[in-house]
Amino acid sequence: MSVREEFDDWATDGRDKGMEERHWHTAxxxxxxxxxxAGETVLDLGTGSGYALRALKETKSIGRGYGLDGSxxxxxxxADYTDDDSIGFLIGDFDSLPFADNSVDxxxxxxxxYYAADPAHTLEELQRIIRPGGAVYCAVNxxxxxxxxxxxxxxxxxxxxxxxxxxxxxxxxxAGFHVAEQDTIPDLEIEIPPESAFPTDRWxxxxxxxxxxxTWGTLLTVGVVx
Amino acid sequence: MSVREEFDDWATDGRDKGMEERHWHTAxxxxxxxxxxAGETVLDLGTGSGYALRALKETKSIGRGYGLDGSxxxxxxxADYTDDDSIGFLIGDFDSLPFADNSVDxxxxxxxxYYAADPAHTLEELQRIIRPGGAVYCAVNxxxxxxxxxxxxxxxxxxxxxxxxxxxxxxxxxAGFHVAEQDTIPDLEIEIPPESAFPTDRWxxxxxxxxxxxTWGTLLTVGVVx
Amino acid sequence: xxxxLLDIICCPIDKHDLELEVDEKDGDEIISGTLTCPxxxxxxxxxxxxxxxxxxxxxxxxxx
Amino acid sequence: xxxxLLDIICCPIDKHDLELEVDEKDGDEIISGTLTCPxxxxxxxxxxxxxxxxxxxxxxxxxx
Ligand SMILES: Nc1ncnc2c1ncn2[C@@H]1O[C@H](CSCC[C@H](N)C(=O)O)[C@@H](O)[C@H]1O
Ligand SMILES: Nc1ncnc2c1ncn2[C@@H]1O[C@H](CSCC[C@H](N)C(=O)O)[C@@H](O)[C@H]1O
Numbered sequence: 001m002s003v004r005e006e007f008d009d010w011a012t013d014g015r016d017k018g019m020e021e022r023h024w025h026t027a028x029x030x031x032x033x034x035x036x037x038a039g040e041t042v043l044d045l046g047t048g049s050g051y052a053l054r055a056l057k058e059t060k061s062i063g064r065g066y067g068l069d070g071s072x073x074x075x076x077x078x079a080d081y082t083d084d085d086s087i088g089f090l091i092g093d094f095d096s097l098p099f100a101d102n103s104v105d106x107x108x109x110x111x112x113x114y115y116a117a118d119p120a121h122t123l124e125e126l127q128r129i130i131r132p133g134g135a136v137y138c139a140v141n142x143x144x145x146x147x148x149x150x151x152x153x154x155x156x157x158x159x160x161x162x163x164x165x166x167x168x169x170x171x172x173x174x175a176g177f178h179v180a181e182q183d184t185i186p187d188l189e190i191e192i193p194p195e196s197a198f199p200t201d202r203w204x205x206x207x208x209x210x211x212x213x214x215t216w217g218t219l220l221t222v223g224v225v226x
Numbered sequence: 227m228s229v230r231e232e233f234d235d236w237a238t239d240g241r242d243k244g245m246e247e248r249h250w251h252t253a254x255x256x257x258x259x260x261x262x263x264a265g266e267t268v269l270d271l272g273t274g275s276g277y278a279l280r281a282l283k284e285t286k287s288i289g290r291g292y293g294l295d296g297s298x299x300x301x302x303x304x305a306d307y308t309d310d311d312s313i314g315f316l317i318g319d320f321d322s323l324p325f326a327d328n329s330v331d332x333x334x335x336x337x338x339x340y341y342a343a344d345p346a347h348t349l350e351e352l353q354r355i356i357r358p359g360g361a362v363y364c365a366v367n368x369x370x371x372x373x374x375x376x377x378x379x380x381x382x383x384x385x386x387x388x389x390x391x392x393x394x395x396x397x398x399x400x401a402g403f404h405v406a407e408q409d410t411i412p413d414l415e416i417e418i419p420p421e422s423a424f425p426t427d428r429w430x431x432x433x434x435x436x437x438x439x440x441t442w443g444t445l446l447t448v449g450v451v452x
Numbered sequence: 453x454x455x456x457l458l459d460i461i462c463c464p465i466d467k468h469d470l471e472l473e474v475d476e477k478d479g480d481e482i483i484s485g486t487l488t489c490p491x492x493x494x495x496x497x498x499x500x501x502x503x504x505x506x507x508x509x510x511x512x513x514x515x516x
Numbered sequence: 517x518x519x520x521l522l523d524i525i526c527c528p529i530d531k532h533d534l535e536l537e538v539d540e541k542d543g544d545e546i547i548s549g550t551l552t553c554p555x556x557x558x559x560x561x562x563x564x565x566x567x568x569x570x571x572x573x574x575x576x577x578x579x580x
Contacts, residue, residue, distance in 0.1 A: 096464035098505035103460035133404040180406030322528035324569035329524035
């Protein structure tokens with residue numbers, strides 16, 4: 001199945017909003033760290049509901065925010081959720097970014113990068129479109145050290161890339177970025193039920209749930225264009 | 227009074243250890259984010275007790291760690307606290323760094339940078355000694371937005387520079403760094419007593435204490451050498 | 453989409469600038485139209501205000 | 517200090533490489549000695565294993 005088929009379904013059954021709510025627990029911390037100046041142009045790669053751009057407009061007064069998504073239904077929903085003139089959405093693929101060289105200041109991407117058909121090439125594309133000194137903030141919950149995430153592929157038809165922390169740093173450098181930061185950001189807001197509630201439908205043990213959310217959470221890798 | 231006189235006193239009355247304990251609440255998060263590879267060389271500017279280098283040796287297997295401090299007593303204490311062969315200390319001043327061009331991979335500095343006599347020049351010096359792609363992680367509790375910190379100058383004989391978040395970013399760029407990140411890191415570990423305990427010796431109101439530690443905490447600015 | 457988007461988008465295949473043909477507008481907002489790459493001749497539709505810049509083979513993967 | 521520190525330190529004033537003269541050693545560790553800048557002639561002491569690379573005017577600010 002294609003990105004479009006898989007994620008059009010997600011968008012039409014409301015999973016875009018569900019992700020926004022859950023990802024916000026950590027995405028807000030990622031967004032807050034970005035070295036964005038008022039008036040700058042930010043790209044949100046795999047934008048889903050487009051919440052990141054709405055937040056950056058409010059908190060950092062971005063000049064323009066563009067959300068790219070491979071799913072037409074996601075892009076249509078995202079466009080519906082805002083009427084801000086400085087925010088726009090487009091349909092496109094991670095593998096062939098439709099942006100000119102040095103055309104964006106910074107890129108944010110949350111829980112999307114690993115769906116790229118060729119992630120090393122996507123990084124080269126990002127290196128091409130971000131201006132010197134601009135940053136890409138790449139946040140993923142699906143990665144090698146986050147063991148609880150390994151099974152996610154079973155329920156998703158699009159092939160996912162599962163890199164380790166080291167592999168992320170290496171790949172960013174290979175594509176020409178300086179790696180400026182790597183961090184794991186815990187989700188401190190998700191409610192973890194008391195011991196007596198386990199096993200639950202999703203979690204064998206309370207420790208496994210803690211490990212997933214509080215210990216590993218989201219892997220953030222920050223690359224800067226030299 | 228000079229840096230040496232002021233901080234030699236701190237070292238001899240044990241304030242180096244007191245700072246280590248308090249700063250660790252936030253410093254550990256800063257250190258964890260640094261994009262350090264095993265074997266790299268890290269400089270700790272204004273090292274105090276030298277805890278940062280001891281931690282980086284354990285967690286990131288740095289190849290060499292050097293702590294610079296303007297206070298001979300601080301450096302002597304720091305050297306006493308470790309017998310690791312790959313960690314060394316030296317006496318020097320922020321304004322005339324005794325390191326060759328491109329000689330260190332990354333720099334960490336916690337609660338020290340604003341004591342520089344000429345902080346813009348210290349940034350130029352850092353830009354000179356860090357290799358291309360290397361990062362400086364500069365963490366300060368004394369900054370404009372952290373209103374509770376404003377009075378600290380009254381008790382310290384060395385002149386302190388109080389920049390705002392914006393001024394930090396501007397100064398880093400002026401010195402030739404790309405700004406890769408800026409963040410405020412709360413101290414979530416310091417105990418904030420219940421309402422009934424206020425006013426305390428140090429805090430008029432509970433809200434003021436919350437504002438200082440949980441809202442503002444530590445300002446981190448990350449610069450990367452192009 | 454707004455016309456200002458043209459400053460930064462390009463043909464996903466050869467990265468050439470695109471030319472805009474507007475079919476329908478609502479104020480500033482281009483509701484439908486076509487983006488054409490003068491280099492390779494590919495065209496990209498704008499529908500419901502959203503440009504579709506998928507490479508043509510991916511765009512046509514699913515029949516709408 | 518270890519001799520390997522010489523790879524990265526320099527004269528704080530003119531940033532020239534320094535020359536090492538060892539007075540006392542304990543295994544690998546240089547306990548006391550002198551670092552000299554062949555460019556400007558300044559000398560920097562190593563005492564209790566710690567090199568003092570303050571610019572000379574700052575070093576002499578306080579009488580020990
Ligand atoms: N190859 C690809 N090209 C473009 N978009 C893709 C893609 N693979 C996945 N996506 C999009 O990436 C998104 C991943 S879901 C994450 C959405 C959002 N960033 C959030 O944090 O909630 C989906 O909207 C999906 O359509
Ligand atoms: N101009 C200067 N040059 C070198 N060191 C300086 C300096 N001004 C202040 N310092 C040093 O910077 C330190 C600040 S206290 C912070 C110590 C340690 N980084 C910690 O987090 O606990 C002191 O040890 C002081 O001696």
